[in-house]
Amino acid sequence: MKIGCIGLGLIGGSFALSMKRNFSDVQVFGMDKNSEHLQKALTLNIIDQVLEESAWSEMDVVILSIPVDHASLLLQEILDKIHPQALVMDMGSTKGQLCEAVAKNPKRHQFLAAHPIAGTEFSGPEAAFDSLFDHKTMILCEAEHTEVSLLQIAKSLIAPLHMTLKYMGAKAHDKHLAYVSHLSHISSFMLGKTVLDIEKNDRDIFDLAGSGFASTVRLAKSNPVTWTAIFKENQEEVQYALEEYIQNLKAFQKQLETQNYKGIHQQLAEVNDLKPILNGIIKKEENGN
Template sequence: MKVHIIGIGLIGGSFALAMRAAFPETEIYGSDASEENLQKAKELKLIDQFSTTKELQDADVVFIAVPVNVATKVVSETLDKVGDQSLVLDAGSTKSGLCKAIANHKNRRNFLAAHPIAGTEFSGPQAAIPDLYRNKTNIICEVEKTAFRLQERALNIFQNLGMRIRYMDPVSHDRHIAYVSHLSHISSFMLGKTVLDKERNERDIFDLAGSGFESTVRLAKSSPAMWSPIFEENKENVLETLNEYINNLTHFKELIENEDFQEVYNEMQRTNHIKSILNGIN
């Protein structure tokens, strides 16, 4: 199998490692906007060769893991060049704009819109890990618009990588992911900013920060180059989630101001239900 990966960072690099483990005969080609990332990927043996656009014609799988603000351009240009047998996958976390933009592309049936719910706060090819996708959910959008034989190839790959599959339309995907992923990152970034603004002594932050703070602010270490375009692409849904979040924070603040600590307790107790939901997932 000839696999071309466009974007050799955490997501693309981890896909390379997972594919090499699941399909040992796979030839892995790579390309990246960063020459440094590309060279590092070769050094780490994430890829076998550098990829050129000419070679896309013979690709069995093209895996696109680029920032969402350039994904539409990259997917469209890739579809221009692939052969009839090529499966093109996109791993971005916004789908509505992309799916709409390529809806009438002559090679639309070569494309499968996917979003593996997997990642860490680290970036770059050196952050790639072999089991990033194992036991993770992979959301697939508009599967009916992909050629059946390519659907089968994609599902075989996802199964061998140990992923769970969930089907969703692009609009619903972007709305739900704003709540469970995008808001989490905003919260983490702004918690980190609040602490940095108020705690001028970095040693105090280091010495006093417990595991709760560390786990909550972990996502603030994520790449702004990746996340700023996501917030831009999913602006309407992000704003809706932020408004609800701000309303909840304001309400909680008012309970404390009014010394209604019984209701503070009740709010937290009701929210404890999240444990049973997440335990069911895990």
């Protein structure tokens, strides 16, 4: 089987490595607009050969892992050139605009919108590792529009990774991810910015920072190119999530101003209900790695 990976960063590179680990009969070809990434992927044996655009038609599976604001146009070009039995999967964090853009493409049935809930704050081929997807969740959007035989191929590739499959619509995906993923990255980036602004006038602030600060701003190390594209593509849902978050921050500020510590305690206690959920997430992360 020939697998073409377009985009060789953390996600694309890790998927390529996982395929090479689990399937002895695959040849992995790779393409990246960053020539340094492409060379690094070859050096690290993430890919076996460079993928030329002229060879797209030879691929049995094409994995698209590029910034989401460029995915729609490239996806159309790929679908135009693949052979009739080939499968194309994208691994982006937003699906609404992408699925809408490809909805009327004659080869829509050869496309599967996939989103692995896996990642780190690091980027580039050097950040890729073959167990990134192990025991994680894979969201498949609008899978009913993918040809059954090709959907089975996708599942067969995912099976050795022991991923939990979840199915949902593209718009529902974007709404939920705005809250549980995109908003947390905004919080991390903006907390980091706030502290950096203060640090200009107070050089001692980082000496006082502990593990709580480090864990909260960890996501601020994520790739700005990737996340600017995500916020752009999912602007509407992110705005809704951000507005609710801002209202909660304002309410907390008001409670402080009025010394309503009973109200603060009540809210904190209610949010403690997240403990079982967070513990489950942490345990799953530990098992996966």
